[in-house]
Amino acid sequence: MPIKTQSLDATSDGIAAAADILRAGGLVGFPTETVYGLGGDARNDTAVARIFEAKARPQFNPLIVHVPDLQTAQSYAAFNDQALALAAAFWPGPLTLVLPLNPDAGLSPLVTAGLDTVAIRVPAHPTARALLRAFGGPLAAPSANPSGRISPTRADHVHAGLSGRIEGVLDDGPCVVGVESTILGLDGAPTLLRPGGLPHEAIEAALGIPLSLGGDSNKPTAPGQLASHYAPNAGVRLAVTTPQHQEVWVGFGPDCQGAPLTLSPSGDLIEAAANLFHTLRLADALAAQTGQGGIAFAPIPETGLGRAINDRLRRAAAPRD
Template sequence: MILITQDLMASDEGVARAAAILRAGGLVAMPTETVYGLAGDARNGTAVAQIFAAKARPTFNPLIAHVTGLEMAETLAVFDDRARAVAAALWPGALTLVLPLRSDAGLSPLVTAGLSTVAIRCPAHPVAQALLRAFGGPLAAPSANPSGRVSPTRADHVRAGLTGRIDAVLDGGPCTVGVESTILGLDGAPTLLRPGGVPLEALEAMLGPICMGGDAHKPNAPGQLASHYAPEAGVRLAVTAPQADEVWVGFGPGCKGAALSLSPGGDLIEAAAALFQTLRDADALAGPGGRIAFAPVPESGLGRAINDRLRRAAAPRN
């Protein structure tokens, strides 16, 4: 079924309309500080199933439940003192916690992919918070794009990928962080399940050494599939001498001749915010059958999240 996708502005009226659509079991793309999320009522199995259908997302890949804050989060998951301390320090923000699922959470099993844990985030974007408050419950919200493709950081990106498949796009302007949330497992030893908008170093300063985790074959959190964030063009990484037929994307001041740059000054915050738009721009320049080459990006701070996305973009396609 083809839907008429409404364009909603981030006004009181637009937020109220979006909340009404969600209460009726519809889907709304909402802005967050990381990327746009495709929101549906996390307690409505039909709505959650429609998220998977709209994205053509495999149902073994769990979703993140978005909440207004710790009070709502504790109705969904079991928090210990450690998890509460992390949430108090870093929420609202670009951090998702994976915690034991409460038996009375009431979430659709599709949100957790049938697992005994749940991924929860409290977004910092004021429009996302306004929508969560107006709706009055948790919203399941993966990135608002066809599964495996480049994540959306502007409302136009959502429209290009999902018009006709969802009910509305709530336009809150460009996303400021530009890469998805960091996912931290706290259902046992602290484990980094996905690098993202909160650097690993910030988590280690609070928790000490953190294990590395994530399984592309049996994901327990989003963003673990080997091939993800993929443009149409092929992608090559850590390239200092591009080939003549490649669109070279630079990083830092040493990339003279690059067609595009994540950050001419080598700023990782700027690079993260620009990553997905730059992938789209490079894909357009490369054209059908083209190739994109990315200059090296440091594997530290937000560079860890940038490189994670680029490695998945460059992975063999399914």
């Protein structure tokens, strides 16, 4: 039987109601600076299992644990000097660290997909932080959308994908960053597992060393590594300067006159990241309305946030099962 999904405002009463839902083992979509997350008590096996069920997410794909501060994070994961330095530099913010799991962490094994590491971060969004404080525990929170589909950056995106499957959605407007957090593996040499809202160049500058590249789409060690992900209904082509007649063209920069949609008319990567998933939804809807054959994205530079944008677009364009 479908669940009645409540719409909750980001007021003290709405946050308190969301925390009550979470304490009862329910699920709540909530805003972070990156995308909306689907929160459940990371210590509660049933709540975490319901996250996988609501999203139809493969259980071999680990989840990110959200906590309010570094001190809380240290109760779940082992921090070395590099991890402490990065936490001091970039938390709260869009950086997830994959660290050795403390033996007495008390997290559901479903959160870590049975691995001996945990992905953990401290979000910067004030409503996310208020919810974590009100709840008083760690939240497992992947993106609040059906698995493999376009990530949500607004509350109505969450309702569109998950209404009837979760108890509530806490609405605090559009997300500022617009792409998921950068994931860095620190259980060995620093390894970029997923580009995201914190440019990898900033991490390299903080550590003083280049990052290794990692990630396995067949056996993920962190979220966001599946080959096909963020997929609209329409097919996607990338780096298109001349779209085909039957394609919806999404521009970037001033050289895309005639494009009905754009990630950033000025070519600003911060603006493009914030607009990415909402624009992908608009393009998908336009392709369906007009009967056009697909979506074509203009080239995006592979620097700064462009690396995260291109990562999401490559997964959106990947062959689907």
